[in-house]
Amino acid sequence: MPPGFESSRYGHGLDLGRAEATVLFDVLQDCAACRSRHAFLALLPKLGALLSFDHALALAGRLDRGVATTTDCVVAGFPEGWLRDYAASELPGRDALVARGFAGRGPCQWSDAGAGLEEPNALALCRDHGLRCGHVAGHGPLLGSSCSLFCFTGTRGREDRRTAALLRFLTPHLHLAFQLALAVSEPPPGGDAGLTRREREVLGWLKEGKSSWAIGMLLGISERTANFHVANIMRKLGVANRAQAVAAAIARGVIDAG
Amino acid sequence: MPPGFESSRYGHGLDLGRAEATVLFDVLQDCAACRSRHAFLALLPKLGALLSFDHALALAGRLDRGVATTTDCVVAGFPEGWLRDYAASELPGRDALVARGFAGRGPCQWSDAGAGLEEPNALALCRDHGLRCGHVAGHGPLLGSSCSLFCFTGTRGREDRRTAALLRFLTPHLHLAFQLALAVSEPPPGGDAGLTRREREVLGWLKEGKSSWAIGMLLGISERTANFHVANIMRKLGVANRAQAVAAAIARGVIDAG
């Protein structure tokens, strides 16, 4: 009998009631179906039944040698004042909470964040704005190179091990949902750009660093024809050279990075 | 009160018992934490408690103008004979079940697959090998361009609407788990290849199709120095030219396709 069965409640270590289990299933379904910023935004309030918070914030970005760079964000109900003060502060780019989140070091809550959290961080600013409780959880890069950070805060809220366990469970799903939302919300302009099979084939060899002559050999056509295909590829993708063509083709999913 | 609460069982439309709900949570946690083919393989048997099957198969590939190409697969317990016969048949590359799955057209089971499913497909072959029940579910490209297909079959098994609903719920999570497993199981050789900040900066402009002269302008250095950085990038990545450098950098996650 699996360990979870010993408890009268559900989820390994999550200690969920029946209503919460149903909400969680709902949220997980939404996570996998998240295809826009709006869908992601709509997903956040549902978490309120599980985590109990007033405001939520999701950041996407990168962590490079300990320095966190934010590239995108979705805000759900954070106070205007807080946002303004945060932007005006020295925090953006140096917030230790963000760096910790992007590193995927596990959830962290206001009550335990004080100890062991480097300065500067947004904790004091949150308390100044009356956001007395909160959780931050993040995730490192997964399918792609982008990290995520999720912050749930407000005047009330539970800060216990159960909530931490729930966040630990949810964060990877939220990360994937967020990445999906951001990836799909900016759809590649023009899909596959109407590239022909031959042109995709040529792109595949361009990606491998082959010269026109080599591509001609590989495809059994003349070097000139390989050049002809490359020119058409560049024209259709609207790019200036082969390097950009490869990047654009990968970005649009015409070929994969492999 | 959300609709799910009206039922004495859990999950919107999934109609799960307590034990099944716990298994499902467990599986979902594993999905988000899946980092290797082995982890994905270990995840499949757990589904047995929910779907009841003997053999499982996961395919990754692409769908191009209705033609499915399989690039990778993970097999859990399929009979040797079946695999041999399938490989020897005309099916690989033309199996309508695979094409349907890669198109993400929703789960499909043996009992209803006969009607409306194009030929050729693997159904007859499965029945020949005594695999009398089964489900196929697939998913289109999500974070990346790769599609997934999951096949659960055996001599026994439920083929009802509840199982279909469960598969519909699970498939996106399985797809992401599978993509994660494949993406991470072949780690980029050498990580960031020891590229310096400047070199990553140059790569970012290469990706945009800038010439050496333009990169020099943009970075406030001479054209020659830009060339110097490009040469070092190509040497470190072990590639032949800029186009391949861009592809390799994206594949390794040094820069993103953006």
Add this chain to the structure above:
DNA sequence: TGCGCACCTGTCGGAACTGACAGGCCCGGG
């Protein structure tokens, strides 16, 4: 039968890339 399209081939010249030479400045660690 004509039309569009994918695919193929050729030449030419200027621009860009690639690799190898040789050197300079600045900074941190042994």
Add this chain to the structure above:
DNA sequence: CCCGGGCCTGTCAGTTCCGACAGGTGCGCA
């Protein structure tokens, strides 16, 4: 203090790319 590394600059020769010219074949469709 020297050494290594990141970063910067230069020259030179050979290769490759890129755009624009002008064509040919085969296939499906109206």
